[in-house]
Amino acid sequence: MKSLVFCGCFCVFVLGAAQLFAEQEPKQVTRCNVTGQWRSEQGSMLQLTSTGPEVRGIYHTAVETALGASGHNRESKVVGVVGHGLQPAVAFSVLWAKGSCSSWVGQCFLLPGGGQVLKTLWMLRSVVESSLDNWESTRLGEDQFIFVGHMEGRDGH
Numbered sequence: 001m002k003s004l005v006f007c008g009c010f011c012v013f014v015l016g017a018a019q020l021f022a023e024q025e026p027k028q029v030t031r032c033n034v035t036g037q038w039r040s041e042q043g044s045m046l047q048l049t050s051t052g053p054e055v056r057g058i059y060h061t062a063v064e065t066a067l068g069a070s071g072h073n074r075e076s077k078v079v080g081v082v083g084h085g086l087q088p089a090v091a092f093s094v095l096w097a098k099g100s101c102s103s104w105v106g107q108c109f110l111l112p113g114g115g116q117v118l119k120t121l122w123m124l125r126s127v128v129e130s131s132l133d134n135w136e137s138t139r140l141g142e143d144q145f146i147f148v149g150h151m152e153g154r155d156g157h
């Protein structure tokens with residue numbers, strides 16, 4: 001009888017503990033955090049810092065439409081916005097040295113293995129001579145950025 005009572009108490013204790021852990025779990029779910037270093041499939045490096053809904057950073061491009069179009073070190077400032085939630089939407093833009101500009105819009109996703117990825121579509125506007133050349137002014141594509149780390153330093157060079 002004693003052991004039955006003990007077992008009953010023990011089981012209630014175990015169930016109680018399990019319940020406690022189950023309730024704490026939601027707090028440990030990580031949010032897709034855009035702050036840090038990202039690398040595109042082409043090897044471009046994106047460094048972002050988010051402050052509330054604002055995003056700032058540096059884009060170091062691995063590709064350019066013409067030699068020098070993105071400046072002597074192929075780097076430019078990033079300004080953008082990021083949404084709420086576990087996997088927020090994000091949009092950011094870059095103005096290049098020779099006057100062209102790019103915008104990306106996408107979403108930050110948590111990967112099953114623990115990493116995170118930014119899946120985006122982009123448009124690049126090149127400055128053309130006149131409205132007659134407007135038809136050839138814009139490129140569009142897809143970029144996927146893999147999260148490299150939360151380090152502050154730049155390693156895109």
Ligand SMILES: *[C@@H]1O[C@H](CO)[C@@H](O)[C@H](O)[C@H]1NC(C)=O
Pocket residue numbers: 031033034035150
């Ligand atoms: C995102 O990560 C940065 C750098 O590790 C950290 O300082 C910041 O608090 C994180 N933001 C959120 C919303 O978790």
